Amino acid sequence: MTKGFQEEDYYYIALTMVKDIGPISAKSLLSHFKSPKDVFNSTIEELASCNEIGLKKAGFIKKFKEWDKIDKIIKKLERHDVKLIRYVDEQYPENLKELDDAPIVLYCKGTFTKRDEIAIAIIGSRNMTEYGRTNAHRLSYGLASAGVTIVSGFARGIDTVAHQGALNAGGRTIAVLGSGLDIIYPSENVRLYEKISQYGCLLSEYPFGTPPEKHNFPRRNRLISGISIGVIVVEAAANSGSLITAQCALDQNREVFAVPGSVNSVLSQGTNNLIKKGAKLVQHADDIIEELLPQLKNLVAKEGHKEISLEFNDKEKAILSSLDYKPIHIDEIVRKARISVDELLVLLLNLEIKGFIKQKEGKRFCKV
Template sequence: MNEEEKKFALALNEIQDVGIVSIKKLLSKFGSFRNIFNADIDAISSVEGVGIERARRIRNFNEWNKIEKLIEECEKKDIRIYTLMDKDYPKNLREIYDPPVVLFCRGEIIQEDKFGIAVVGSRKMTEYGRRVTEKIAAELALMGICIVSGLARGIDSTAHGAALDRDGRTIAVLGSGVCNIYPPENKRLADRIIQRGAIISEFHPYEPPKKENFPRRNRIISGMTIGTVVTEATLNSGALITSSFALEQGREVFAVPGNITSKNSEGTNYLIKKGAKLVSSVEDILEEIMPFIPSLKDTIKEQEAAPAVILKEDEKAVFDILEEPLNLDEILIKTGLNISNLVDIILKLEIKGLIIKREGRYVRRN
């Protein structure tokens, strides 16, 4: 898209009370942002839901200096501007009912990101939530699947970090501007994400985090992806809002079951009762998304044929005794390791794809 067309898109996005659905209808009639501004008031107002007052606001828009400054600031800060009419605008997001007219982006969105999976959950995660999130996000990233989340504390940050630690791609969708990272302690994580993916927002680059922004950004998290995984969440968690958007958008919803006495698992257990696919391993996700990703079968075959993984001494000790299925207590007794070390070793072996948990017992993968 040429710079002039981008300018008209930003201007239309600024006009009060001209919503996304109305803008989509205007684009459908006039074909471009520029043509909307060049049309007469009668033609604009004739579009369903627009009316004479909104048409006047479009025709009388005069804050072009503000738009020029915004474009200059984005260029200075190396912020990409994707508009709804750009060929590089995220394909899945364009298909939802109310896609953002403009996306501000630090980093880069690539074609393969359309096969992304959202991994979301509670800000106040438990150790269980951390472990399952790391495992799922890491294994998906190793399959070449982009992990999309919201950069929030807890599950979101863990999902981004797990993808990056496996040299995978990840995208963070913000409820603030891309130059106003929230929470502030995630600035370093945001910098890492920019190098291996993107941070994006529909809000102005320096927009502060506002309570009302976060439900809006959740529709983007689900809209960017082919499915949403909720790993741990309370009943009032924003992650359940994201899963609701995913259902409305016709995307897959997955949930990790948890302890029935834990508030942090009430949300995921509720989703499973309502029909979300139960996830006990990454294979549960892969079998559902395989039809959407033609290259996934080849990736799985390559990983199965990959050279043997070199194990550290303590990892090898655990791996060697798992010729037969053992539960955690049995592994503790046989290895003599302490529980915290053993939990970390098991997680690493699971992430490396060497062991799997079946019916409460760990065993080597076939």
Template sequence: MDAERRAWLTLALTPGLGPVGLLKLIGAFGSAGVALGARRAQLAPHIGEEAADALIAGAAKERVEAAEAWLDGTQGAFLLTLLDDDYPAQLAETHGPPPLLFARGRRELLGFPKLAVVGSRNATPQGLDNARAFSRELAKAGYSIVSGLASGIDAAAHEGALAAPASTIAVIGTGIDRIYPARNRELGLRLAEHGLILSEFPLGTGALAHNFPRRNRIIAGLSVGCLVVEASVESGSLITARLAAEAGREVLAIPGSIHNPQSRGCHRLIKDGAKLVETVDDVLAEVGRAPAPLAHIAPEKTETRPQAVERGEGLAEPPLLAAMGYDPVDVDTLSVRLKLTAGEVYAMLLELELEGCVAGLPGGRFQRLS
């Protein structure tokens, strides 16, 4: 690591300095290296006495050494600074862009046009299918799909996009050496190899609630638009959508059943002016066609399959209702989701229909009523 890059790292990891203080020092002294060599009296007017004391005392020394060891020992790891040529222009144009990001994976994805796909952690099976399908087709169309590696819609969006050349970028709210939630660890490993992971937080940073809105601003800032697949009215995805709108980016939402609480956030966005999306072409009509992906950088990988719903685990309702979601669905689809035979699914549907929970529809499809 050259001296200037190490100086950026030192400033970024100094306690009490933060992104705003770092950028103030770069602006005042012209470079990180010069700022790092300044006297306390020169530093304090820009960042305050406490941060100046921390910088002079070398308070970031252990953090810097740990970061250098991680960079040297981790395949695909690199630092991205605001002055790098491939720092995404979309993000640089936002208010208060992160001056330094820890990164792991395919650096060339920084050059792809990007589209955020976000939504509920407690998604319905239909919502997960929509997230995978839209992300897969949008990534095939040349957009790198940006999301937050959370459970639910985020994870499904990453899974859907991984097989395409444009792939997917995860912006996480922890240190880049920690994957949260733990259930997404295997997905994180695939992202590190075939996609890209970004974090502005120091190594070892745990899952702290106040860090996730900061993560959301990067997701919104990287992207030309934000597609919300499913979201309750309290969902953090609405924060990402609001940040995208404030940055002048397109906001799009997929509508759902009026009976689905995970669709109400999308309906609110649509009422507030978000584009109602039914197809991938609807998305592309708003954000434009992306340049064709470069075939020679396409990673080798296999298509990921949707995960089946685990019967009964953590659900307060019958597993068949959870697997149905709120949209019409046929028996074959339910058989795949539940890993049951068609006969078993029919028997369960009949029982729920007698209880008034399910209604049969033309074409052999069924829909939940509550």
């Protein structure tokens, strides 16, 4: 084995490359045989007796011969500074573990941290309008400023703008690719690729050398929603691939938000239809934070979120000075404390988690 990789990694990768062995079958095998090496060392009869397998899949496992290819993959992983995160590893995204078909390995360039469990996906059309661009950047920037990690699919259009908005805010972003991490697609995003690897990470379930084929992207979409606690669709036509991600989010019990658009715009048909079906209409970053506040508080408490300070800074003191025990609207707090809405959202969340203020209906806040 090469430096930085264990023998077990070799067999984990092999298991993802066996014909007809998807994540559910792979996890069934690992549960039965305890290690991927034991899977490949078992007899065809032992494999066939495992739940979800049978003789046909057992035969594919025994016929697997691509060991040289795995050697080359692991050498490339080291050369490109890409890590392998296994389903059993502590670094594996907790949100993703909730999925029955979560991949048994993820390829990761950059760092995935506990902070990234507080993540919102922002997705939409590749052929975006200026309206879509503006809203994608504004929402991404506002949420990232509030300490939320932004997840998207690295595609042209809304995805690219969502990643850029998070980076412009000095926040973190995760790109989930539909190819191997050695293939930058679209190619014009090469600089964005490098920036994301520095201030977040790029993830893929596909091994090096996997091209960005059309059928990869619907499968990729379940990971975008699975990593996140909510999904925002900014712009989407009636048959947009973004609606697949929205459906994945619903199936995974995630919140779905949509930006409303003109009834005359083809690229707003999908989002407007989502709202008609029950998706939450969103206009500003604070709409999402207000809706997801209980989950955000639970995650912060659970993970010991480092962004939450235990002492008051000058701006928090200004907020507390502007509040009383009678609730006042967030706009009034902005006026009194002289703090921008985006920054105020972060500070209010911090103060509420500390237990010093409480949010009431209609974006009103008061002291506790």
